Amino acid sequence: MWFWLLVAAALAYLTKLLGYLVPAKVLANPRMSRVAGTLTIGLLASLTVVNAAASGASLVLDARIGALVAAGIALWLKAPFLVVVLAGAAAAAGLRLLGWP
Amino acid sequence: MVGMKLKDSPAAKIGASIAVATGLYGVSFGALSVASGLSFWQTMVLSLLLFSGGSQFAFIGVVAAGGTGVAAMSASALLGIRNGVYGMQLNALLRPTGWRRFAAAHVTIDESTATATGQSDPGEQKRGFWVAGLGIFVLWNVMTAAGAVLGDALGDPKQWGLDGAAVAAFLGLLWPRIKAFQPAAIAVVCAVATLLAVPWVPPGVPILVAAVVAGLIGWFRSDRTPGHAPGHVGDGLEPDLEPYKHDVVARPRHAAAGTGHLVAGNEGEQP
Numbered sequence: 001m002w003f004w005l006l007v008a009a010a011l012a013y014l015t016k017l018l019g020y021l022v023p024a025k026v027l028a029n030p031r032m033s034r035v036a037g038t039l040t041i042g043l044l045a046s047l048t049v050v051n052a053a054a055s056g057a058s059l060v061l062d063a064r065i066g067a068l069v070a071a072g073i074a075l076w077l078k079a080p081f082l083v084v085v086l087a088g089a090a091a092a093a094g095l096r097l098l099g100w101p
Numbered sequence: 102m103v104g105m106k107l108k109d110s111p112a113a114k115i116g117a118s119i120a121v122a123t124g125l126y127g128v129s130f131g132a133l134s135v136a137s138g139l140s141f142w143q144t145m146v147l148s149l150l151l152f153s154g155g156s157q158f159a160f161i162g163v164v165a166a167g168g169t170g171v172a173a174m175s176a177s178a179l180l181g182i183r184n185g186v187y188g189m190q191l192n193a194l195l196r197p198t199g200w201r202r203f204a205a206a207h208v209t210i211d212e213s214t215a216t217a218t219g220q221s222d223p224g225e226q227k228r229g230f231w232v233a234g235l236g237i238f239v240l241w242n243v244m245t246a247a248g249a250v251l252g253d254a255l256g257d258p259k260q261w262g263l264d265g266a267a268v269a270a271f272l273g274l275l276w277p278r279i280k281a282f283q284p285a286a287i288a289v290v291c292a293v294a295t296l297l298a299v300p301w302v303p304p305g306v307p308i309l310v311a312a313v314v315a316g317l318i319g320w321f322r323s324d325r326t327p328g329h330a331p332g333h334v335g336d337g338l339e340p341d342l343e344p345y346k347h348d349v350v351a352r353p354r355h356a357a358a359g360t361g362h363l364v365a366g367n368e369g370e371q372p
Contacts, residue, residue, distance in 0.1 A: 004170030005143055008160055009150035011178040016153075017206040019188020020197070035319035036183040041284050042291035042315020043180045044155065044275035046308045047162045049292045052268045054299045054307070056167050067265025071272045080122065081273050085129045088269020093262030 063095035112229030116216045119233050123154070123212050124240020126270075130157055131248020133267050136258030137165035141249045148245040152238060153210050155274055156181045158267075159308075165267060168305020176308045187214040194218065194226050208234030283322075291315050 052068045053059050070091035074084040107113040127148065134144035139161060147157045156177040163173035188209050191197075194217060197205045213234035220226045255261050279285050291311040298307035 001139070001143065001164075001170050004174040005139075005146060005160070006150075008156070008174040008177040009146060011174070012151045012153050012156055012181045012184070013207060015178070015181045015185045016188050016209045017203065019185040019190075019209065020192040020202050020206050022189070031320065033186055034322055035316055036186045038287055038315045038319030038322065039179055039312060040155070040183050041275065041278050041287050042311050042318070043159060043176060043308065044271055044278070045288035045291040046295040046311030047159055047176070048268060048271040048275055049295050050166050050299070050308055051162055051264070051271055053296065054166055054304070056304055057300055057302075059296060059299055063262070064265050064268050067262065067268045068272060070265075071269030074269070075273060075276045081270075082126045082129065084273040085126065085266045085269045088272075089262035089266035091262065092265025092268075093260065096259065096262070 060101075062101045063092040066095040066100070067092040107228060107232065110225060110228045110232075112216065112220045112222075112225035113232040115219070116213075116229045116232030116234075117236055119212050119216055120236025120240055123237045124244055127241040127244030128248035128251070129266060129270055130154070130161075130241075131245040131250075132252035132255070132258075133158070133165075133248075133263060133270065134161045134245075135249045135252040136255075136263040136267075137161040139164060141246075141253065144245060144249045145242070148242045151177065152207060152241070153181050153184055154241075155211070158270055158274065162267060162271065163305040163308060165264070166304050166308075168308070169303070172303075172305030172309060176305070176312070179309075179312045183211075184209050187211075190214065191217060191230065194223070195230060205230070205234070208238050210234070210237065212237055287315060287318055290318070 048068070052064045053061070055062075067088035071084050071088040074087040079087065130148065131144055134147065134157075135141065139147075147160060151157055151160070159180045160173045160177040163176050164170075168176075188206060191205065191209060191214060192202075195205065208231075213230050216233040217226045217230035220229050252258065252263070255263070258264065275288060279288060291314055294314045295307045295311045298310040302310065
């Protein structure tokens with residue numbers, strides 16, 4: 001794990017630095033910006049559902065779905081990020097107390 | 102001299118308030134990271150060296166889902182691509198030189214970019230960028246350490262709903278980017294692609310499948326972006342989005358980021 005962790009850190013820094021070192025016209029095309037934008041949305045959507053409904057290689061409906069709903073409601077009500085995270089934790093913990101896996 | 106300037110600088114105030122708001126939720130990253138199975142020091146290396154909230158959450162999100170290190174690294178690296186676009190814009194706006202350029206690169210993240218590009222005065226752009234970037238770096242790491250220690254002390258992370266907190270964190274990171282039909286459609290398509298892939302491939306890989314889908318959509322999406330303002334169509338697909346706008350002072354956005362025409366004659370200004 002340490003190896004990939006350090007590779008991830010190195011790539012993150014080099015990506016940032018690349019923006020400063022590469023001449024603007026090389027990267028400043030609309031397609032590159034679009035791909036960066038769609039990638040960000042796609043990855044975050046994917047990470048959301050994986051963490052909400054995947055358990056290894058199977059899909060499950062457990063207390064994490066409650067966390068997803070609670071977070072959605074908190075965001076709808078324009079709650080700050082930390083409150084959203086706490087709402088998710090409280091929903092999952094509460095549902096487990098009630099006996100949902 | 103720096104302190105006196107910062108006191109009267111509106112950009113520095115915005116940067117400081119963003120730094121406090123963002124730094125605070127470093128505690129959730131720290132707690133979730135140790136809950137995912139990483140050690141205290143692995144968690145700290147992510148915050149100190151990787152230092153990009155979305156990529157850090159992606160890394161531990163894949164690890165928590167049972168994915169391999171290489172899958173975690175890939176998701177993290179792909180999510181970090183937008184920082185390269187930010188770097189390009191900030192280089193045109195701030196023109197950092199020497200060691201400052203290497204320091205600026207490290208603190209190039211969503212929040213510092215949003216603070217800088219939200220200003221029109223070159224001096225203010227610099228002050229906003231450095232106050233937000235360095236402020237978040239310090240607070241984020243302090244709060245990560247606090248969260249990691251707290252998370253270790255909590256025992257079974259599921260009992261406290263920490264896996265639910267991770268779900269909420271990802272939705273919270275995604276939410277401000279869903280401002281129109283198209284980003285919402287991309288999010289749904291990628292979510293469905295992920296769910297379809299889960300039973301068929303090893304853990305962690307479904308996230309990369311979604312990345313490929315998202316990348317292809319971006320590559321082939323019809324080009325209605327003006328050439329002079331890469332990505333700035335205001336529908337949430339532009340990479341330098343203001344994150345969590347609702348808890349920050351409202352401020353005007355200027356579309357000048359990346360064009361570089363505002364930077365002339367600001368050589369005398371220092372942050």
